[in-house]
Structure formats: C-alpha cells, structure tokens
Amino acid sequence: MKKNWIIGIDVAGNGIHYQIQNAEGLPLSDGSAAKSMDGYQSFTRACKQAGVIWKNCLIVIEATGRHHLPWCERLVEEGASVYALNPLLTKRLYSSRNAIRDNKDDRLDSHSLSEIGRMHGDELERFAYTSQSSKIGLQTLVSTRKAIRNQCTNLLKSGGDLLALAFPELREIELGLTHVGFRRLLLRAPTPAKIAALPECELQRVVGVKSKRLRELAQNCFTPEPITQACEDSLLSLIEAIEDLSRHLKNIEHTIEKTLREDANLADRHTVELIRSIPGFGEKTAPVLVAFLPTGFEQWGTKKQIVAKLQAYFGFDPRRRESGSFKGKVKISKRGIGIVRTSLFQASFCSMSHDPKLRQYYDKKKAEGDHHKKVIIDLMRKNLKRVVAVLINQKEFQNLDETAA
Structure with missing residues (x-):
C-alpha cells in the first residue's frame, strides 16, 4: 500500500539523522535528534510540521545493533509502518548514484533509506517491525x-x-x-x-x-x-x-x-518445550533460539525455504568468493546472529551423544575426510530443519514422522 510520507532514519548510539520525503520523492525536512525524550519530541514536531500523518507514513530504519529498538517501539505506538532493515540489505538496495559516492555521512544515509522506502516499500513488507518488548x-x-x-x-x-x-x-x-x-x-x-x-x-x-x-x-x-x-x-x-x-x-x-x-506468553513457553524435545537441545540452547527466532518466520514459504532463510539469518549459510582465476574456499557467511550460531553449534555437538543417526552421519563424513567443523555445520543445518519441523507441525520431535523432520 502506497504511503504519502516516507521517512528514512539512520541510527547511531547517541541519536538519529532523518529525512522526510513525500510520495514523489520531494524532500520535506531533514535533521537530527538525540536519543532522549527531548530528541524524540523534536523529531515528532518536525514530522508534524511536514504534515506527516502517522497511519499513512512509512518509516525505514536501519537495524544497527539494538540502537534502533527504542525508536521502532515508539514509532509503532504512534501508528506508523516501520520497516527495520539489515545494513547489508540497505547497501544492496542503494541507488547507483548513492552506492558509488566517495563520502559517507548520516545525512546521505537517511536520504538513501527514505529513497529505499519510496522505491521498494511494497517489496519490503516482510521487514515490518512488530512490538517485541518481551x-x-x-x-x-x-x-x-x-x-x-x-x-x-x-x-x-x-x-x-x-x-x-x-x-x-x-x-x-x-x-x-x-x-x-x-x-x-x-x-x-x-x-x-x-x-x-x-x-x-x-x-x-x-x-x-x-x-x-x-x-x-x-x-x-x-x-x-x-x-x-x-x-x-x-x-x-x-x-x-x-x-x-x-x-x-x-x-x-x-x-x-x-x-x-512466568513472564513470556504461552506461545513462547510451548515453543521452548517443542525445541527441547529435539535431541541435543536443552535448558541453555532452546531459550536462545526462542529469543531470536523472527516473528512470523512460519510464513516465509515451504519448510525447505524457511530453513534456507533461517540459515542465512543466523549466518551459517555457505559463501564462496571468486574472482577470475581465484577460487576461494566455501565458508559460512557469519553475517547473522552469532549467539544463535554458537548455540546451534553446541546443540549439534551434543546431539551426537543423544541421537545414533546423527552420530552415524558424523562418523561417515569424518571417514570420507571431512573436517570436524564442516560436519558439525552440516548437523547444524539438519537440526535447524528439525526445529522448523517441530514448530510448523506443533508436535514434539519424538511424535514426528521421519519425513516431517
């Protein structure tokens, strides 16, 4: 749905830089605001002066660590549509004019984000931010x-x-x-x-x-x-x-x-129980997955597509670098959430002690000459497939058919 106002927000630890555009791409206002209530109120006043109506406004904000979270929460409360984009994605979506610029500053970044929202807003709906305080x-x-x-x-x-x-x-x-x-x-x-x-x-x-x-x-x-x-x-x-x-x-x-x-909602508690039913996942690893699984990932496509997207989201998808005659080794991208990657690695290592099939797979691959870490990453993918299966089917692992997991 086309919005009448698009706001690009570049976030830093001490505040934001923003640009407000109309639907035609005409800049209406830009400026900066401190990370404080005074700063937030000055930003909302600038939006009001530009004629912004929140329910008809799209805000594109770069997800920088956790600095963007207070801004996202408050702007969602206002009624705006807020899209939180990974910096790698915003870099790919920059216009060619912006991508080859010699200088980088917050003002240009906020302009680029508003431009991304205006040009690609409909395609980015899956990045809509939802309140997630718990x-x-x-x-x-x-x-x-x-x-x-x-x-x-x-x-x-x-x-x-x-x-x-x-x-x-x-x-x-x-x-x-x-x-x-x-x-x-x-x-x-x-x-x-x-x-x-x-x-x-x-x-x-x-x-x-x-x-x-x-x-x-x-x-x-x-x-x-x-x-x-x-x-x-x-x-x-x-x-x-x-x-x-x-x-x-x-x-x-x-x-x-x-x-x-006590504090998490019923769905989160049930999610933990389902994940803990998988061999190798316990009281330390399951909460990490629950904490960082994206909201609505079940709607990302088929189970195979969801697994591939989550693998990239957590940063253990394969990546190869090639240039001319140079052929780089295939490595994991490490561009996602490191703490989840570590937990999946630990759970996959433990799963070999609890699941004879995974132990047999590990021994087979080691006998073929694969490195220990490479095989564990294969097991991470298999265990992620199991996580998706139990959560999509809403059944504990032992109750799933072999084909489902």
Whole structure:
C-alpha cells in the first residue's frame, strides 16, 4: 500500500539523522535528534510540521545493533509502518548514484533509506517491525549470560596458567579451577604447602580417591615456596572473581527460566518445550533460539525455504568468493546472529551423544575426510530443519514422522 510520507532514519548510539520525503520523492525536512525524550519530541514536531500523518507514513530504519529498538517501539505506538532493515540489505538496495559516492555521512544515509522506502516499500513488507518488548527482555538475558560466561572463561584460563606455575603437578591428577570443589579448597589453601597441611578427611571430601596423591604432590612441589607465595594473592583474586561470576551466571539462568515460565506468553513457553524435545537441545540452547527466532518466520514459504532463510539469518549459510582465476574456499557467511550460531553449534555437538543417526552421519563424513567443523555445520543445518519441523507441525520431535523432520 502506497504511503504519502516516507521517512528514512539512520541510527547511531547517541541519536538519529532523518529525512522526510513525500510520495514523489520531494524532500520535506531533514535533521537530527538525540536519543532522549527531548530528541524524540523534536523529531515528532518536525514530522508534524511536514504534515506527516502517522497511519499513512512509512518509516525505514536501519537495524544497527539494538540502537534502533527504542525508536521502532515508539514509532509503532504512534501508528506508523516501520520497516527495520539489515545494513547489508540497505547497501544492496542503494541507488547507483548513492552506492558509488566517495563520502559517507548520516545525512546521505537517511536520504538513501527514505529513497529505499519510496522505491521498494511494497517489496519490503516482510521487514515490518512488530512490538517485541518481551522478546527483547529474553534476548538481553541470553546475551548477558554469554558475556558473563566469556568473562568467566577468560578468568579460568588466566587462573589456570597461574596455578600451573604455582603447582604444576596438578596436571598429573587432572585437577584445576574447573573443579568447583577444588577451586573452593584453594580459597582456604592457595599454596601447595597449605594444601599439604590440610586434614586428610577434608582433602578426601573434596577430591575423593585423589586425596593421597594430592598430598604427596603438594609435599614435593617442584615450584619453590617463595614463588608459590608470590602467586598466592593473585590466585585468590582470580578465584574470588570466578566464584562471583559463577554466582551471577547461576542467577541469570534462574531468571531466564523464570521469564520463560512466568513472564513470556504461552506461545513462547510451548515453543521452548517443542525445541527441547529435539535431541541435543536443552535448558541453555532452546531459550536462545526462542529469543531470536523472527516473528512470523512460519510464513516465509515451504519448510525447505524457511530453513534456507533461517540459515542465512543466523549466518551459517555457505559463501564462496571468486574472482577470475581465484577460487576461494566455501565458508559460512557469519553475517547473522552469532549467539544463535554458537548455540546451534553446541546443540549439534551434543546431539551426537543423544541421537545414533546423527552420530552415524558424523562418523561417515569424518571417514570420507571431512573436517570436524564442516560436519558439525552440516548437523547444524539438519537440526535447524528439525526445529522448523517441530514448530510448523506443533508436535514434539519424538511424535514426528521421519519425513516431517
């Protein structure tokens, strides 16, 4: 449906630059607005002065990280049609005059977005933004969980290196900071000499049958005591930070479960249950998919078409670069949502332990000479196909026919 006003909005962290056009492409107004209520009100005043009627207005906004979300939510509330476009798509739709320009600035980008809306509006209807505040909350939670987990992983690596310096013999009995009980024991006894002084019953309670060997190694540590004492304060600081982050991580996971159980709508809860019915998907991976699955993806075509589009949306579709005699390797595009890609990779790796058919497929491909990661990406595609099948059919995986999944 043709709109009388088209607004292009280029979003940045601190605000927007916009251009308002009429249906014939005549610029009516342009300017900038800060990311604040004052900035938003100045933008709406400019729209009112240009004669904009929200219900007959198309707004094309570039989806830049999450900066566009507050603007989209407020403009949808006003009654405007808002299309949130991926920057890669907007780049492809730029006019030739704009695509070859020497300079890039926000004013030109907002002009290009309004031009895209005027010329391609009818074709871009599938990018219409719908209010998704509950989903934004879940997306924020799973992204925060990933950030905390990454920090924890880095601290475990740093602490592991320091522990290897202070007590190198621990590798023999496979003890380290990933062992929660031993990590907490180190808070009370952070040097080999202090570990050797602990009662046998306490060591046995923490490390079981390894207690006797642990004491022997602590009594005969290769690292001189002055060095182990020099490492003590740093090791304690790292362990305390790991413990603190682990508590935060557990709290985040409880909050995600609570959100899915109480705050999310019934459809989201059912979606999680359906995805968890697939071998390899659990309490950590299923919420990530629910958080980032696009609204209305079921209407994207046949199941095969939906799988192909979601594969591109999540960024593990194949991509080849060729030029003349140069033939690049086929790699995944990595242009989509990284956190979903990681979750699908983890779920696909786990699915081999729970699904004999996928394990058989993995062994077959490895025997043919395929690289481990290449086969896992094949499994990601197969598991995405299963996700689409359970959600389209609204049946748990074990109740699906082989042909449906």
